[in-house]
Amino acid sequence: MKKIATLFLLTAMVTLMFSGCASNQNEDATTTETSTKSEDKDTTSNDGDSSDSKMEDSESMTEEPLRVILLIPGSLGDKSFFDSANHGIELMNENLNVETKVVEMGTDYTKWEPNLLDALEGNWDIIVTGNAMTEMLNTFAPDYPEQKFINFDSTDTLENSNVYGIQYKANELSFLAGACAALVTNSDMELANSDSVIGFLGGMDIPGINDFLVGYIEGAKYEDENIKVMISYAGDFADPAKGKELSILQYNNSVDISFNVAGGTGLGLLDAAKERNAYAIGVDSDQALLFEDTDPEKSEHIVTSAVKKIDEAIYGAVVKHIEGTLEYGIVDQLGVAENGVGLAKNQYFEQLSDEIKAEIESVEAELSAGNIEVSTAYGMSTEEINEIRENVKP
Numbered sequence: 001m002k003k004i005a006t007l008f009l010l011t012a013m014v015t016l017m018f019s020g021c022a023s024n025q026n027e028d029a030t031t032t033e034t035s036t037k038s039e040d041k042d043t044t045s046n047d048g049d050s051s052d053s054k055m056e057d058s059e060s061m062t063e064e065p066l067r068v069i070l071l072i073p074g075s076l077g078d079k080s081f082f083d084s085a086n087h088g089i090e091l092m093n094e095n096l097n098v099e100t101k102v103v104e105m106g107t108d109y110t111k112w113e114p115n116l117l118d119a120l121e122g123n124w125d126i127i128v129t130g131n132a133m134t135e136m137l138n139t140f141a142p143d144y145p146e147q148k149f150i151n152f153d154s155t156d157t158l159e160n161s162n163v164y165g166i167q168y169k170a171n172e173l174s175f176l177a178g179a180c181a182a183l184v185t186n187s188d189m190e191l192a193n194s195d196s197v198i199g200f201l202g203g204m205d206i207p208g209i210n211d212f213l214v215g216y217i218e219g220a221k222y223e224d225e226n227i228k229v230m231i232s233y234a235g236d237f238a239d240p241a242k243g244k245e246l247s248i249l250q251y252n253n254s255v256d257i258s259f260n261v262a263g264g265t266g267l268g269l270l271d272a273a274k275e276r277n278a279y280a281i282g283v284d285s286d287q288a289l290l291f292e293d294t295d296p297e298k299s300e301h302i303v304t305s306a307v308k309k310i311d312e313a314i315y316g317a318v319v320k321h322i323e324g325t326l327e328y329g330i331v332d333q334l335g336v337a338e339n340g341v342g343l344a345k346n347q348y349f350e351q352l353s354d355e356i357k358a359e360i361e362s363v364e365a366e367l368s369a370g371n372i373e374v375s376t377a378y379g380m381s382t383e384e385i386n387e388i389r390e391n392v393k394p
Helices: 007-018 051-062 081-095 109-120 131-143 170-185 207-223 240-251 263-275 287-291 310-323 354-369 382-391
Strands: 032-037 066-072 098-104 126-129 148-151 163-168 197-202 228-233 257-261 279-284 302-308 331-334 341-343
Touching (some): 066 310, 109 126, 109 131, 170 197, 170 279, 197 207, 207 228, 207 257, 257 302, 287 302
Parallel strands (some): 126 148, 148 163, 197 228, 257 279
């Protein structure tokens, strides 16, 4: 082995694809809403407290909850990106004094601006949204200087002091996925074959997805310089049938483990892994755990998932806002060192050998220490991307 984010329409159509996890709903998805409110905190003072403490408790009892709204540029149910963002809201409801609302805006881009304007007029303390909404936030935020925004997956430069952005180092995350895939395909695991060929399913051939691809290839070659990667693009993030079709083609042509970076389309890859009795790597959320109650056999084929800790990032940002320490006007870059991304390590991950798990821990440590520099597709030319793909073509 060798070590080694009119104008809105165009922008939205491209930037929606930047994450590996767009909605699994179709273009006609309608806007739906859910709202929740946390239970009141117990602020009753104990006997013997000073009058100052009692006054503080009395003030706490009358303190109004922080109002947070999540605008999803897609729909829930993707078992990936948007479900993870929604889980961040659920964490707030469990642990903080908040009033929350979740709005599923669907994939009809014409509905996004009206939904954002409704939220801006709704007296919400924080508006949370992501990936495809950066340009729209840059346009509207200056007109609402007192409004706070959290962009949970910024795909472009933020230009306003009232917006806090989060970016995830997808290339580092997929480097880990690639290393894991290479180790699995070259192992004596039950479903591994003798060919050093791994798979990659992307939603579209765009920079956001290719950033995953570049890291994936580099991670795989870190473990096996001669490894081959069969690459498929579905051209869609909401077509599981297409994802399954392309993945079956991979599994029928020497691939024994493939990486899902295709949102709802990628759910078809997980189906194909089960059907063809092969391995899969999930994306964004811990996808094995999402299916363990409804389809445990499918979960057993998902050795790990490349997880963007979106829920924790959103929750943590709101906690910092409450504490008064959240720095608006910046974009935080969250990678392995910042614990913003990582592989899911659950009971299915435990099926990997001790040797493989030890090597993955070693790679994580090297990434965290900055000893491995992973290339990024952002800024690469089409020719450069093509060359990378050709170099690993089976």
